[in-house]
Amino acid sequence: MEGLMKGKRGLVMGVANDHSIAWGIAKKLAEQGAELAFSYQGEAFGRRVKPLADQVGAELVVSCDVEDSASVAATFKTLEDAWGGLDFIVHAIGFSDKNELKGLYADTSRENFIRTMVISCYSFTEVARHAAALMKDGGSMVTLTYAGSVRVMPNYNVMGVAKAGLEASVRYLANDYGPRGIRVNGISAGPVRTLAGAGISDARHMFGYQQRNSPLRRNITLDEVGNSALYLLSDLSSGVTGEIHYVDSGYHIVSMPTLEALKE
Numbered sequence: 339m340e341g342l343m344k345g346k347r348g349l350v351m352g353v354a355n356d357h358s359i360a361w362g363i364a365k366k367l368a369e370q371g372a373e374l375a376f377s378y379q380g381e382a383f384g385r386r387v388k389p390l391a392d393q394v395g396a397e398l399v400v401s402c403d404v405e406d407s408a409s410v411a412a413t414f415k416t417l418e419d420a421w422g423g424l425d426f427i428v429h430a431i432g433f434s435d436k437n438e439l440k441g442l443y444a445d446t447s448r449e450n451f452i453r454t455m456v457i458s459c460y461s462f463t464e465v466a467r468h469a470a471a472l473m474k475d476g477g478s479m480v481t482l483t484y485a486g487s488v489r490v491m492p493n494y495n496v497m498g499v500a501k502a503g504l505e506a507s508v509r510y511l512a513n514d515y516g517p518r519g520i521r522v523n524g525i526s527a528g529p530v531r532t533l534a535g536a537g538i539s540d541a542r543h544m545f546g547y548q549q550r551n552s553p554l555r556r557n558i559t560l561d562e563v564g565n566s567a568l569y570l571l572s573d574l575s576s577g578v579t580g581e582i583h584y585v586d587s588g589y590h591i592v593s594m595p596t597l598e599a600l601k602e
């Protein structure tokens with residue numbers, strides 16, 4: 339299938355480098371004819387994002403720190419001035435203090451709880467509100483989540499709580515914007531080796547464990563997340579909203595490790 343995204347314009351938020359999930363998604367969207375804009379957090383990331391944006395012919399590359407509402411508003415003003423409207427957004431943003439992505443969840447500080455929630459959960463709601471204002475003919479929004487939202491994963495801690503809030507936000511936003519033809523979905527990705535992923539203590543153990551215990555017996559690739567996002571952002575999924583779509587080699591359906599895996 340070709341040209342699935344032809345004539346569609348969208349913002350990709352959360353590319354830090356070419357290992358980022360957002361980059362895996364951006365490449366698939368560009369291959370299918372989407373016109374892309376990128377936002378990045380701070381100039382150090384900007385220097386990495388700009389050459390990637392060039393690779394997919396994106397001209398709009400803007401700085402956006404989601405901790406700052408004015409920065410989010412300015413990003414969407416730039417998009418409005420340049421494009422007038424918007425068809426989709428990809429929100430692939432998460433952060434928590436890595437000192438609290440280990441040990442007990444119970445030890446999470448108030449300060450880091452709030453910061454994690456603002457960046458990893460609330461930012462999607464704020465971004466969605468700005469994006470929806472520009473989606474005059476309907477649209478599609480996708481955010482990234484992880485199964486630590488519904489089950490306890492060692493060290494994922496406050497990120498799991500933030501992802502639970504994010505997934506609930508997907509459902510509320512889907513209901514808010516559904517009457518306007520705007521769809522809102524989440525992708526729950528299996529572990530991927532990225533900058534954010536490396537912040538979780540014992541990430542290597544999580545990676546190996548899910549590899550051994552998922553039905554497909556392997557971890558997922560950036561291309562696989564990209565393809566699923568392409569489905570959710572294109573008209574192929576026109577009847578789908580409020581969904582959390584797992585791209586995790588089926589890991590979330592398994593309740594017990596195999597005997598072989600336990601022996602490893």
Ligand code: NAD
Nearest residue numbers: 352353354358359403404431432482529530532533534535
């Ligand atoms: P990544 O480090 O490549 O991307 C995280 C992005 O969040 C970075 O681009 C970073 O700049 C951005 N970010 C953090 N704080 C920000 C702020 N204040 N303002 C603007 N941007 C900010 O890592 P990734 O793994 O590609 O993460 C993307 C999303 O995927 C995250 O929501 C993450 O939780 C989720 N996810 C990751 C995995 C995994 O195993 N890597 C699995 C499931 C879900």
